[in-house]
Amino acid sequence: MSILTYRYRIKDATSGTHLRQMAGAIHDVWNYCKEVSLLAFRRDKTWLTAYDLHKLTAGTSKDLRLSADTIQQVCTEYATRRRQCKKIKLTWRSRKRSLGWIPFKAAYIRLEDDTITYCGHRFRLWLSRPVEGGVKTGSFTQDARGLWYVNLQCDVADAAAPVGQLDLGIDLGLTHQITCSDGVQYSRANLTRRYEDALAMAQRAHKRRRVKKVQATIANRRSDLTHKATTAIARRAQLIIIGDVSSAKLVNTPFATSTYDAAWHRVRTQLRYKAIKLAGVCVSGREAFSSVTCSGCGARCGPRGLSxxxxxxWVCLCCGLMHERDVNAARNILAFRSGRATPSKGIPVLEGGEDVNTLLNIQECLRV
Ligand SMILES: [Zn+2]
Incomplete structure (x- = not known):
């Protein structure tokens, strides 16, 4: 079983009022947790746990017009984050500036067709696709533009047998965002560059809503392109080896804008969970020397350095094969597949000769 989050935009403009009221009440609960925890620390030198905060907020659900479970989840979140961040207090949440967040459990909502009912209020959704599996938990969230969404975390059954047939090496790059070892390439749109004039114009004119809209357009289009590419790859392949290229150094160079557009981390994350859902395997592979090595004879005679x-x-000097740079690198990543970056927790190093069944067995063991 996989847990997937389905996100739907909430339709009615009027429902924003109810959601804003509830989000405001949640900000109040959060701020109360902050104040009372700080008071307890200053007076008694003790840290209030989530259990203490549950007791202190018990019986407030009627006045706050929230379910008791939601209030408990906010208290638990406060205690967890304060402990994780190792801080005496967390940030004050403002009704005006902080984005809304309303967590809930499946027992407190009713989902019928495109309508969700929570705390006596009905919200209609843009049901872009049906909800699969059983809903476990969820939340209402607000984005920077003030639009509301509902996120439903569902248990979804994985495919019984691998859907794809191919073994694919993946080279992540800037010219082509994703290159597969079978020659298929997915180009990224130069979104940030395409919208930079519109963004700069809005920023200079201090039009904050316009700025947020342009930024949201860039984010949505980037997300759409990445999802389409990763879904297509996960459906074709039963074994995916992704090069372990790192964007950490590139973001401090003139390639920073292109690196953000390429969204390598997002590609990796999506390929991993989509592969698991379709009963495939997705692992990282060694990327070093993949672009200078000939995938035909193994000689390191490819183009090197900045020039x-x-x-x-390029043409291999040893065997005469002609290579497309990125496709050659993707083939090498598939061929190397020995593991500097194999899955952790006792996974043996994968040698070049390991077959796909071994990898499938390893993933089965991990799931158990
Ligand atoms: Zn060669």
Whole structure:
């Protein structure tokens, strides 16, 4: 079983009023937790636990017009985050500036077609696709533009047998966002560059709503492109090896904008969970020397260094094969597949000769 989060936009403009009221009450609960925890620390040098906060907030659900479970979840969240961040107090949540967040459990909502009922209020959704599996928990959230969404975390059954048939190596890059070892390439749109004039104009004119809209357009389009590419790959492949290229150094160079557009981390995360859902395997593979090594004979005679970055196609001096730079790198990542970055927790190093069944067995063991 996988747990997937389905996100739907809430339809009615009027429902925003109810959600804003509830979110305001949640900010009050959060601020109360903050004040009372600080008081307890200053007076008695003790840290209030989530259990203490539950007792202190008991019986307030009627006045706050929230379910008791939601109030408990907010208290638990406060105690957990304060402990994780190792701080005496967390940030005050403002009714005006902080974004809304209303957590709930499945028992407190009713979902019928495109309508969700919570605390006596009915909210209609843009049901872009049906909700699969059973809802376990969820939340209402607000984005920077003030739009509301509902996130439903559902138990979804995985496919019984691998849906895809291929073994694919994946090279992540900037010119082509994703290149597969079978030659299929997914290009990224230069979204940040395309919208930079519109963004700069709105920022100079101090039009805050316009700025947020442009930023949301960039984020949505980037997310859409990445989801389409990763779904297509996960459906085709039963074994996916992704190169372990890191974006950490590139974001401090002139390539920073392109690196953010390429969204490598998001591609990796999506391929991993989509592969699990379709009964495939997705692991990281060694990326070093993948672009200078010939995937035909293994000689390291490809274009090197900064001057070689612009070379898109090259011919191997040893065997005479012609290579497209990124496709050659993706083939090498698939061929190397020995593991500097194999899955953790006692997984043996995968040698070049391991077959797909071994990898499938390893994943089965991990799930158990
Ligand atoms: Zn060669």
């Amino acid at each position: 070689g970055l612009g070379v898109r196609t």
